[in-house]
Amino acid sequence: MGQITLKTIAERLNISIATVSWVLAGKGKDRKISPATQERILLCASSMNYQPNMLARALTRGVSSTAGLILPSISDSFYSAVAKAVELALDRIDYSLMICSSESETLREKRMIGMLKSYQVGGIIIAPTEISKIELRQLINESCPLVLFDRFFPDLPASYVLIDNEESTFKLVDYLIRKGARRIACLTTNPHLHHMDLRRKGYEKALKKHRIEINPALIGEVAFHGYEKGVPATLDRIFHQVPDVDGFFFTSHILAIETFQYFRIHHPDYNRKFRLGCIHEEPLFQNIAPHISVAMMPVAKIGKRIVDMLAEQMKAKYSPAGTPLAAKESMNQSVLPCKIIIRD
Amino acid sequence: MGQITLKTIAERLNISIATVSWVLAGKGKDRKISPATQERILLCASSMNYQPNMLARALTRGVSSTAGLILPSISDSFYSAVAKAVELALDRIDYSLMICSSESETLREKRMIGMLKSYQVGGIIIAPTEISKIELRQLINESCPLVLFDRFFPDLPASYVLIDNEESTFKLVDYLIRKGARRIACLTTNPHLHHMDLRRKGYEKALKKHRIEINPALIGEVAFHGYEKGVPATLDRIFHQVPDVDGFFFTSHILAIETFQYFRIHHPDYNRKFRLGCIHEEPLFQNIAPHISVAMMPVAKIGKRIVDMLAEQMKAKYSPAGTPLAAKESMNQSVLPCKIIIRD
DNA sequence: CTGAAAGCGCTTACAG
């Protein structure tokens, strides 16, 4: 029942392992191996249902045809949607995917990177946590194909795929204001991450445009760890300090979800009372808040773009002809627009 | 900048690769290697930040310390929650996880199984699609450590972790009836999968208990592929045939989500009009349908149990002492109860 | 046209 290897086939056909390897690699012609022999090999391989051992192949080549994906949380709807898109895109270039969850823990993330490297993955895709810059810089130094997404560090010379954080936020908040909201709360998290900073900037820009003063009491920064408790506490504070708050902008769907649960109990008439806007949409948002405006994450495009970038770097580094791109030229930074869905 | 290998360390210390390997494997004492040498090796390894090449290790051992997980869909909230639980549990036995999505396509699933095998994973965890029995039987024959979950085949001698499908459904529907519903629609999918069959049985059992005749017009079987369209069509039919339907039972959250979107448009007063029950809960259900009763999937326990079973099989098969368990003795079938949340 | 051989990095009987 053992594994079918090149050796199995070679012995069966009384030829060398090398020849079998060449033919199965599709290089039979280049090596001018007789069509007859090629035929025999191909036939035998498929009849025995030969599957190359990827471990051995990767070990010889120095790299496997697997990419690694590190997410802050697998069970988040945005990240898992990206995972799916990435997997489908990798499929088309015959790459497998190893998905890992950092659980937003720097230490875990570090371990995951090490693990992926020890499996000699062809490249790494990561939505990084806070302090991971050192590790990332290391990867870049080793010219490991790398693509960041969602989150990024402006001073890190890496490829990344982002959404137009500031612009989308601006459009959403601008709309809330035009619809009459004047005291719009901004719920956000992970303030040390640049993309959240940009979203907040977009919020402030919209206020400025309408000459509304920024009220710090309306900003709710919720720590990511334990945000399930943090959101209600923050909302309590906001309602206490600004009882006539009339709008809410959420920098992330997870904050909106917690808020809706809070609203259900404390402000069941929230749909009439507040203007709402959110980055990313959950399927049931329309039921819960028919008027909420959202920035739709271009998930499929994000996945596609990530894989395109990674493929380019991998090709440059691993293909026999290619020369690894220097850090600078391999940098490829993509900012994708969100579709803004205005409701009401 | 190259990889640090055993050779690097051995040359540095002027000893053999073998000795380094033994010590780093923690078998220094057994081999009676002098404490001094051990010390030197350990120190050198950690100072050089040595990481064993998992590819090479797996190739020599014949098996890698990675498990494979095949899900019908990564982006489904239940499956991604299980993925997370499995990953965390595997962590504790120093296993990595390779997550793949079959997208409910048999062909893709088959490919994924082949891929995982070609990476010599230690074991495979799978929520199988319809026809995968042949592939699964193959895995069992090869005594590949295997655990099914969520879905299963009663005549397949495999380990699995399930929920108490029939019982939980019975409890939910029984409750809907006791609360006054008499014409309860049952929305279901994937009828060829046994777990869905069991849920339907639970539904029928509850009706029988209350001497309510089963009305086929109230059963809505929605094809899994394209269920986003299938659900509204099925609901149209049900409302047409049984205009006074007064309750809905959903065998899966994805059906409930689609239905709520339909209700929003066609029956905005659904919360007053219908009794509702569902297997699995989404975070926002309470906002959309405050009275919906649900069976909570014991996700963490499912993940833990899966890994326990897999670990047992892997230990038996791969540990030097162990003898692979015969198919029968390795079978380990776990049915976990759901917590029923009754609302209203 | 085809094969022998080295090497990827590791583990582990075998030998001393």
Add this chain to the structure above:
DNA sequence: CTGAAAGCGCTTACAG
């Protein structure tokens, strides 16, 4: 107490 050597399954210069 430690090392030389074979082997996992593959790829690929090198040789003929």
